[in-house]
Amino acid sequence: MSGAGAKTGHLDEKTRQLIALAVAVTTRCDGCITVHTDAAVKAGASKDEIAEALGVAVALNAGAALVYSARVLDAYAARTGTS
Structure with missing residues (x-):
């Protein structure tokens, strides 16, 4: 599958x-992390470039956690009739 995009x-x-x-980190896929770290290094990625990509993944996960936390509170309010 990964060859198709190339x-x-x-x-x-x-x-x-x-x-x-970044996707491997957000999906928590250990095998993907191993394979794509090796491929990134072979493609010339530096430690700083990898760290920046991981920073983007962390930022998006934190944002998603904020959005989904709000959904939990909305669901709670709907279930309990409170706000």
């Missing part, structure tokens, strides 16, 4: 692997 040529391999690492 055929378009819109993103270089390093960028694709950095995105894959």
Whole structure:
């Protein structure tokens, strides 16, 4: 599957692997982390570039946690009839 996106040529391999690492972290996939870290290094990604990609993943997870926390409170309010 990962080869399909490479055929378009819109993103270089390093960028694709950095995105894959961010997704691997957000989906908590240990195997994906191993495979895509190796591929990112082979594609020339530096430690700083990998760290920045991981920072994006962390920022999005925190944002998602905020949004979904609000949904929990909305569900609570709907269930209990309180706000």
